[in-house]
Amino acid sequence: xxxxxxxxxxxxxxxxxxxxxxxxxxxxxxxxxxxxxxxxxxxxxxxxxxxxxxxxxxxxxxxxxxxxxxxxxxxxxxxxxxxxxxxxxxxxxxxxxxxxxxxxxxxxxxxx
Amino acid sequence: xxxxxxxxxxxxxxxxxxxxxxxxxxxxxxxxxxxxxxxxxxxxxxxxxxxxxxxxxxxxxxxxxxxxxxxxxxxxxxxxxxxxxxxxxxxxxxxxxxxxxxxxxxxxxxxxxxxxxxxxxxxx
Numbered sequence: 495x496x497x498x499x500x501x502x503x504x505x506x507x508x509x510x511x512x513x514x515x516x517x518x519x520x521x522x523x524x525x526x527x528x529x530x531x532x533x534x535x536x537x538x539x540x541x542x543x544x545x546x547x548x549x550x551x552x553x554x555x556x557x558x559x560x561x562x563x564x565x566x567x568x569x570x571x572x573x574x575x576x577x578x579x580x581x582x583x584x585x586x587x588x589x590x591x592x593x594x595x596x597x598x599x600x601x602x603x604x605x606x
Numbered sequence: 607x608x609x610x611x612x613x614x615x616x617x618x619x620x621x622x623x624x625x626x627x628x629x630x631x632x633x634x635x636x637x638x639x640x641x642x643x644x645x646x647x648x649x650x651x652x653x654x655x656x657x658x659x660x661x662x663x664x665x666x667x668x669x670x671x672x673x674x675x676x677x678x679x680x681x682x683x684x685x686x687x688x689x690x691x692x693x694x695x696x697x698x699x700x701x702x703x704x705x706x707x708x709x710x711x712x713x714x715x716x717x718x719x720x721x722x723x724x725x726x727x728x729x730x
Binding site for chain 1: 641643650651652653656667668669670703707712714715716717718720721722723
C-alpha cells in the first residue's frame with residue numbers, strides 16, 4: 495500500500511499570511527501517462543470533504559486562486575497565498591494511483 | 607442540482623449486517639465510478655472501496671480492512687449504489703460517505719462530488 499504522510503499535523507495561521515502543507519508518499523505517484531495522481535481535499539467543520547486540487551496542481555472549479563498545489567514524484571505541497579477565516583478545517587492529501595486508495599492523516603488549520 | 611444522498615445508517619450489533627444506499631441526481635450516474643469513504647469520529651478519512659461503470663464490467667475494489675466482509679453494488683436504473691456490510695466490527699463505526707470519481711482522460715481525475723454521509727454505529 496502507498497503510505498501518505500502529511501505535516502504538520504496542526505497549523506495555526508494568521509489571516510492574510512501565507513500557509514503551506516506538505517505531503518509525502520511512500521512511492522512515486524507519477525503514472526506512465528505523465529499525470530501525477532495526487533489530490534488535495536478540505537473538510538470544513540461539520541461538512542463533507544471538498545475537492546481543492548486534482549492531479550497535483552490543478553485547482554478544482556470554484557476554488558480561489560490563493561490555493562495552489564505543487565510537487566512531483568513523492569513530495570507535494572499545498573500553498574495558500576493569503577489565508578482567510580473560511581479556510582479553517584482539515585486538509586487531506588490523497589493518492590489515486592493504485593488501490594487501496596490512501597489519504598494522508600490530515601492537517602488541521604486553525605485561525606489564530 | 608448535482609448531489610449524492612446516503613441513507614441506511616444506524617445502530618447494529620457486532621457481527622450484524624447493514625446496507626447503505628447512495629442515490630445520485632443531477633448527473634449521468636451510469637457514467638460514474640462510485641467510491642465509499644469512511645471517517646471515524648475525530649479521525650481521518652479512510653477509503654473503503656469502489657465500483658466502476660458497466661463499460662468496465664462493474665469492477666469492484668476494496669480496502670484490505672473490509673475485503674471479504676463488504677460488497678459494493680449498483681443499480682443504474684435507480685441511480686443508486688449500495689454498500690452491503692456484513693460481519694460488522696466495532697471498528698467499523700464511522701460516518702460513511704459516497705463520492706463520485708470523475709475521470710476525463712488526460713484532463714481530470716478526482717472525487718468531485720460527496721454526499722453528506724450516513725452514520726454507522728456498531729455496538730452491543
